[in-house]
Amino acid sequence: MTTIAKALEVAAKHHHGNRLTQAGRVYRQILSQQPHQPNALWGLGTLAQQAGEEKSAEALFKSAIESQPQFVKAWFSLGNLLQVRGQLPEAAQCYQRILELGLETAAVRNNLGDIRRKQGQWEAAIAEYQKALELDPHCTEADLSLGNVLYEVDRLPLEKYANYGALNCEAGWARQKAGDSIAAIECYQKAIALAPDLAIAHYRLGNILAIQNRLEEALSCYGKVLELRDSKSEESEQVGVCPRLASIRANSIQRQLDKAKKPDRLKIAFICQPAVMTIFPNPTDSLGILTYELARLLVRDCDVTVYVPGRDFREERHEEVLFRYIPIAEDRAIEEAMEVTIEETANESPDIPLVASSQYFLSYISRIARQLKIDRIDIAHVWTFSQFATILKSIEPNLKTVLHLGDELLLKLDKSLVEKRLKNIDLTIACSDYITEKLKRKFSKVSSQFQTIYNGANVDRFIQLSSLKTPKNVNNNRKRLLFIGRVSPEKGSHILLEAFGKVLDRYPEIELHLVGPTGVIPREFGIGVSDDPTVMKLEKFHREGAWSAYLKEYLSQLKKQWGEKIQQQIFFPGLLRQLQLVDYYHASDIFLFPSVWHEPFGMPIVEAMVAGVPVIATWGGAFPELIEDGKTGLLVERGNIDALAGAISRLLEDDQLRKSIARTARDRALDRFSFETVTDDLLYQYQQLGKRPKIDFAQPESIALI
Known part of the structure; x- marks a missing residue:
């Protein structure tokens, strides 16, 4: 028991921590010792389902059930999978099997209610939701579903419309955060049908429509929020910030619609740090998040490509942004050799750490530079590494380069080295005046090159816009x-x-x-x-x-x-x-x-x-x-x-x-640190690059890999 039990515990911790590769490895190790271990089969099934491999997930859940016919978790997971695929009778059989095993839960009854509702069996659906609420009076999903069914059959009391409108709005937000846009839109639309004055529902629906590039519909939603601005309703007074946010979004979309009519769009390329394997559109690292938010907003005014380190070359498009994954296997293979080289030449270049060396991920940035030349990119936006700008300029001298700093690395490098590199950088952005002022003092000759643009926050994610009075x-x-x-x-x-x-x-x-x-x-x-x-x-x-x-x-x-x-x-x-x-x-x-x-x-x-x-x-x-x-x-x-x-x-x-x-x-954070504000600041700096005076150093203007 101890060995397998401990291994399952380790796998579960990896799974809950979203370390899916490690979890899968442990589950497979367990199955190599016990090929029919039901928990390991079920665990691999859930991983397969998360990866979108529905057939594999179904087979694994069925194997777990075959190994242990009374395995409730496997029956429930299989039922959920079949329900999502529209196999309603088969899903209902899975949930009924759980009831036959003597386990009656609110979740099972709620899911049976969903199936009956989809089958048009209104009375049966109502009965299932009521049973779910008897088992758990605080089951929000069952309460919401019951209210929606009663509304559909015209049996919901008018005095409950506002409450169920708010519940649908919160359910929409939960679906949106989980990445289910279709379900989120349905929830917001139902919220608005039940509570037309619910400003937050109009606002959130506008956001998700804007992401889908349904701009006219999004503008209509934001316009409704602004119409409700002077409403005396309790909800509008509580939320307060909805009109301000709606106004910001509406202006941004209107500018996008106006810009779409003009052909002179800047071509922008973001160069992601090569040591971090960021996966879009759901980055988890801080720079990945910042890159994604800036790119998806800039695309309203510019053509945006993001270059990302990857295992192989591929292209994807998310929210109109092109993501190009560049293989870094070659750079990884020589990384240890690079460390040795840097150590051997330490006496010649004592102030150049490995990450600031021109040899650092040279293949990665060189491939990108050649592609930028082919695509006739106007501006390359580089994170952290000043040497990348030099390499980019050596291959495409007409390219404008922007270096974006989130730390003090540049300040710690040799001054003469940095000044040589600054010749190949048209704009250096720091994330605060604290960094910018230190840069201006150290490199006073080019102080106009340094600008501050604060990091942004996803205000929709962090602001407490609740339609419920909790x-x-x-x-x-x-x-x-x-x-x-x-x-x-x-x-x-x-x-x-x-x-x-x-x-x-x-x-x-x-x-x-x-x-x-x-x-x-x-x-x-x-x-x-x-x-x-x-x-x-x-x-x-x-x-x-x-x-x-x-x-x-x-x-x-x-x-x-x-x-x-x-x-x-x-x-x-x-x-x-x-x-x-x-x-x-x-x-x-x-x-x-x-x-x-x-x-x-x-x-x-x-x-x-x-x-x-x-x-x-x-x-x-x-x-x-x-x-x-x-x-x-x-x-x-x-x-x-x-x-x-x-x-x-x-x-x-x-x-x-x-x-x-x-x-x-x-209020200050909404005005100064929203991604919309940060993106506007960045776009302004891009547009000023053509007006910036040429930097005149005492050294020759030749470009070398420094």
């Missing part, structure tokens, strides 16, 4: 503190933990959630490149095992002081997917980001602002650009435990201040 922390009187980021000393996690211990004395019922991977940032990226006294104090945590030992000792002391109950007040859920983060933001009362080192931006801060959660951060890096102390958040001294504890207590004891900061911060 209060925060329902059934939970505790105030929740939230941190999202690497749980490391550089991020000030130890300062936060110590401050939490102090605040507990006055507010013993608060919770702290630290979301993210735990670990110390490598020394060469932190204290090894800093002379900041506050950052240098982190040296003690860089000894082997010191950070883990600190966390263990701190939690042990907290447990001694507060007893076992403290384990239900401090949580380390680890690394979560972005959609899971949204729920954490919305369930929290205060967001904390007490970074000790100087952050170049601070994406979690912006996300919290959009979500309407008041933020406490530190005076350092780009944070003062994001937060106006006392108005859109609170700022405290870096590394100061007492100051952080005081700020937390200040917000906990003042509900009005929390609400005021949250509201003002949200």
Whole structure:
């Protein structure tokens, strides 16, 4: 039992963590020892279903059932698969089999209700939904389905229309987040039919229609939101931000419609970082997300191609953006040799790390450069690596190049080397004035080349636009503190933990959630490149095992002081997917980001602002650009435990201040950090490239691979 049981547990953890390749490997290892192990067969079946391999999934579910005829999970999964494929009688048989096995659940009854509804058996459907609600009165799906059936047969009381309109709107949002656009549109349309004044339903329907390039229909939806702007309805007053967002989207779409009539569209190419295997249209890495959001909005005004590292060459198109995957096997194969080469030439080029070398993924960028020349691309947008611009210019001298920085790598390179490379870069964008001003000081001769464009946030994902009047922390009187980021000393996690211990004395019922991977940032990226006294104090945590030992000792002391109950007040859920983060933001009362080192931006801060959660951060890096102390958040001294504890207590004891900061911060984030605003800023800079003065260096103008 122990070996197989442990292996299944490992596979399940991989599966829940979305590490699908690892999960599949473990399931297959189990089957190599026990070829008919039902849980492993079922696990592989769910993986096949996620990959769209329906026939394989069906065969695996049936094999699991054959191995264990009373395996309820396999019957349920098979029923769901058959129902989606439209095989309704066969799906119903699967659910009936579960009932025969003696397991009656709300989910089974709800699914049977869906089948009866699709078959036009209205009374049978109503009976199934009612049974589901008897089993689980809080089953929202069954409640929603029952209301919709009653509406279809004209038996839904008028006073319940608004409630079921809101339920359909939230169901549409859930479908949209899951990637089911067709079901989402149906839900929004039903919400509008039930509650025509539900602004948020019109707004969300407009968004999804815009994504599908149904622009005139989207404009109509946004227009309806603006018509409702002066409505006295409770919903409009609660949401408030819908009209503003609708106005932004409507203007953007109108510009797109106007631009479509003009032939002079810029051709833009984004060059993704080669070391990160990003998969579009659902990237998980931060630069991948930023690239996708910018590209899908820029395509309204420009022709956009995104170059992505891949296993083989292929092309895909998502939301009118062309994605080209460029093989990097050759670069991967020589990566170790490159490291040796860099080490051997260290005396000649002491300030060139491997990632800044012209040999770094040379095949990848050279292939892209040749393709850009063929396609007559106007502007190449490169992330991070300045040497790529040099290579691009060497192959296509007429190309305009944009270097986009999200860190301080360029500042750490040899000045003369960077100045040579800047000859081949037409515009350098930094994610904050903190970085931009440092670049201007170091490279003052070309200060006009540096511009700030902040990182953007998907406001629709993080803003709390709910059509339901559900209060925060329902059934939970505790105030929740939230941190999202690497749980490391550089991020000030130890300062936060110590401050939490102090605040507990006055507010013993608060919770702290630290979301993210735990670990110390490598020394060469932190204290090894800093002379900041506050950052240098982190040296003690860089000894082997010191950070883990600190966390263990701190939690042990907290447990001694507060007893076992403290384990239900401090949580380390680890690394979560972005959609899971949204729920954490919305369930929290205060967001904390007490970074000790100087952050170049601070994406979690912006996300919290959009979500309407008041933020406490530190005076350092780009944070003062994001937060106006006392108005859109609170700022405290870096590394100061007492100051952080005081700020937390200040917000906990003042509900009005929390609400005021949250509201003002949200307004600023919507105005300044939405992807629409960021894209407009970027488009303006693209359009200015032809007007930018030529940089005159003392060195010759020849282009060399530096």
